[in-house]
Amino acid sequence: MNDTICKALVCQDHVRLYLIRSTDLVQEARDRFDLYPCACAALGRTLSIGSLMGSMLKDEKEMLTISINGHGPIGSIIVDAYHDGSVRGFCSNPHVDTEFKEAGKLNVGAVVGTAGTLTVTKDLGMQENFSGTVELVSGEIGEDFAYYFTKSEQTPTAVSVGVLVDPSGNVISAGALILQVLPDATETDISICEHVIEGLKPMSTIIAEYDDVSLERLAEDLFEDAHILESKPVRFFCPCSKERMARALATLKKEDLQAMIEEDHGAQITCNFCNERYSFTEKELQEILDERL
Structure with a gap:
């Protein structure tokens, strides 16, 4: 399946659900910069979430920039995201040494670092840009964005993101999920969301399993009352010329x-x-x- 974003309302329309399949765009980033595995995972996760955040913008002229610097060996990660979900980005050290956790799992937090910040700057066409900065929680990207949404944008948010690479560094699957609780959500709605999040497989595994199935189907499998709002293709895109x-x-x-x-x-x-x-x-x-x- 091609890279796609799916937006839906769940839990009686009290919770926003955003899904992205981003395998191809992360692979393109990998090819363009010759990313080593940890760099591919770190940048790929940021591109995936950035694409979803870009799709949250209200006007086609709006854009946002994500800057992550945990003072780890990868250096800075910079991603631009646009209203249509297209993204571009890079990291300072694409050839950062590969670090592993248990069972061969990439240790993204070790290369990103935690002694730094995540900043999101939104160009909304106003006199001044909106900017929010939070300290990094783990350097694993997903937890850091969940903290950003909750702390900087005052929106309780759960984030799951993953990039799976093979031994040669090619991208097998990549994707992300964002759940945002709206003000009218009930305790029951929150409990349902917590149950879904607790039972989630790694996001890269889910995307691989749904490779031949639409994200709309994934949304409906996660939440029985999923109300699909929009599905659209996304890509790695740079307006340079x-x-x-x-x-x-x-x-x-x-x-x-x-x-x-x-x-x-x-x-x-x-x-x-x-x-x-x-x-x-x-x-x-x-x-x-x-x-x-």
């Missing part, structure tokens, strides 16, 4: 552009968010320089 990079070059000092022409005989720029490379010839650089004169 050669034209944008040319505009970035145009902001450099004239002497720096001249040095690229005379000494380097061209330039190559790499987008941090997607690792796409753009080459500029001497002639193209001269045109950029001439437009500035």
Whole structure:
């Protein structure tokens, strides 16, 4: 099945349910950055939750940026998410050494670290952006986002997220679940949600088991009264282009552009968010320089 987001209301419409199958977009991130297993799991989890958070935005012009830095060996994780659920992102050290817990389970918390913060900045088209920051709880990503929603956005939230990679580092399955309790939820509703969360298999296992089944079916299997609101495809997407990079070059000092022409005989720029490379010839650089004169 293709990558998809499913939104639903459950528990008599008192609880929001968000689901994502993100296997392909995490695989694309893995391929673009040559991510080692722990980096793939950490960035993949953040991309998955970021996609769901982006889909929560109300206007197509809105976007958000997630920044995680636990001062672990992976460095920073940065993810941009958009209204349609598309995401892009990177981590500082894609080749971080692989750490394991028991039974070969990747130790994401060890590479992310816990001596730092998770920050979500929302560009809602207003004069100032909304920004919320919380201290990391475990570095395992899911728990950290659950704490963020509850602490920063005052929304009681449960989060389950997972990325399963094979021994060669390729992504077998990836996905996430977010449950948010609305103000009119009853104690019974909360108990039902707690029961569902307690009985959940690892999210990557669930996504693998539902590989040939829609997320709508998964929502209905989790909650008998699931009211499906929307399902839509999602993807790894970066709006970078050669034209944008040319505009970035145009902001450099004239002497720096001249040095690229005379000494380097061209330039190559790499987008941090997607690792796409753009080459500029001497002639193209001269045109950029001439437009500035």
